[in-house]
Amino acid sequence: MLSENLTWEFPSSAEEAAGLLLRPGALLHAGGTRILKTCPKSVKLLIDTGGLGLDYINFTDNAYYIGSGVTFSEIVKYPAKGKSLPLLQSSLSGAASTPLRNRITIGGSLKDFPLWSSLYAPLIALKARVEILTDKPAIHTVEDYVSSGIIKTKHLIKHLIIDEESGLISGVKKFSILKFQYPAFTIAIALCMKGRMVEDARLVITGVRNRFMRFTKAEEMLKGKTLNELTLEEVHRHISPSFMSDYKFSASYKEKAARIIFMDLFKEIKGGMR
Numbered sequence: 001m002l003s004e005n006l007t008w009e010f011p012s013s014a015e016e017a018a019g020l021l022l023r024p025g026a027l028l029h030a031g032g033t034r035i036l037k038t039c040p041k042s043v044k045l046l047i048d049t050g051g052l053g054l055d056y057i058n059f060t061d062n063a064y065y066i067g068s069g070v071t072f073s074e075i076v077k078y079p080a081k082g083k084s085l086p087l088l089q090s091s092l093s094g095a096a097s098t099p100l101r102n103r104i105t106i107g108g109s110l111k112d113f114p115l116w117s118s119l120y121a122p123l124i125a126l127k128a129r130v131e132i133l134t135d136k137p138a139i140h141t142v143e144d145y146v147s148s149g150i151i152k153t154k155h156l157i158k159h160l161i162i163d164e165e166s167g168l169i170s171g172v173k174k175f176s177i178l179k180f181q182y183p184a185f186t187i188a189i190a191l192c193m194k195g196r197m198v199e200d201a202r203l204v205i206t207g208v209r210n211r212f213m214r215f216t217k218a219e220e221m222l223k224g225k226t227l228n229e230l231t232l233e234e235v236h237r238h239i240s241p242s243f244m245s246d247y248k249f250s251a252s253y254k255e256k257a258a259r260i261i262f263m264d265l266f267k268e269i270k271g272g273m274r
């Protein structure tokens with residue numbers, strides 16, 4: 001149960017909301033899907049983010065700016081240009097259910113980062129950045145935002161920035177037994193090609209012991225090569241995610257499933273190049 005003495009504020013700018021957030025017991029409320037589930041008792045003040053004007057998707061200077069108030073459904077329906085946004089759209093289209101996707105926001109999902117996140121693997125693979133407001137604005141890569149612990153501090157997320165990369169080939173797959181179940185993990189692959197050669201590679205998994213992992217040895221192995229120069233077995237050797245067991249799956253089961261799904265995805269991407 002949330003506290004009975006809860007108050008609400010309805011600020012009309014991001015700066016006003018960031019100021020209110022400094023009050024003791026204050027929490028931002030976006031889609032509310034996580035807050036309703038966890039009902040944190042310590043919360044005294046809920047700050048509605050609906051009036052902050054952060055529900056935009058703009059494409060400027062070869063980059064997407066996605067406001068933190070944008071819902072998963074709005075992203076999925078957006079008429080994407082280029083190659084970067086479709087990776088995110090593909091992942092979010094399989095998240096939760098239609099009514100939930102109509103509520104779940106980018107800001108709430110970035111701050112929450114659940115194990116079953118459909119957002120983080122594609123964002124890290126796309127080298128996305130996040131602009132946050134505390135006492136002053138700051139931009140971090142999504143990867144740094146999590147790794148450095150900034151995610152745990154009090155701040156308002158303003159928007160995501162995703163650069164459009166030419167030569168990008170990518171794909172994403174989640175693992176769940178039933179379509180509407182929480183994904184046990186999500187894998188995203190983004191390869192930046194120069195002609196037929198891999199110039200940059202990002203291989204990411206979420207749902208693992210440390211929230212996310214990049215398979216850096218496999219990434220290094222891919223760089224500077226054509227996809228035909230490497231056998232799948234060579235890449236496979238460097239895919240070794242570490243999971244926690246849960247009530248549905250043991251850690252070793254998830255590890256085996258992740259290696260198979262990773263290779264399926266890799267084959268699909270390689271096949272698409274022909």
Ligand SMILES: Cc1cc2nc3c(=O)[nH]c(=O)nc-3n(C[C@H](O)[C@H](O)[C@H](O)COP(=O)(O)OP(=O)(O)OC[C@H]3O[C@@H](n4cnc5c(N)ncnc54)[C@H](O)[C@@H]3O)c2cc1C
Binds near residue numbers: 112
């Ligand atoms: C049944 C179910 C299935 C789900 N399945 C999936 C799934 O498959 N994939 C997936 O990715 N997600 C899934 N979710 C969603 C996920 O678990 C979270 O509930 C969701 O990401 C929270 O987003 P929200 O907008 O509702 O945030 P809220 O509940 O409003 O807030 C969550 C947290 O974010 C903070 N916050 C909100 N906005 C901002 C902001 N602008 N800046 C800083 N902090 C902010 C809040 O203060 C709070 O701490 C599912 C949820 C449910 C209930």
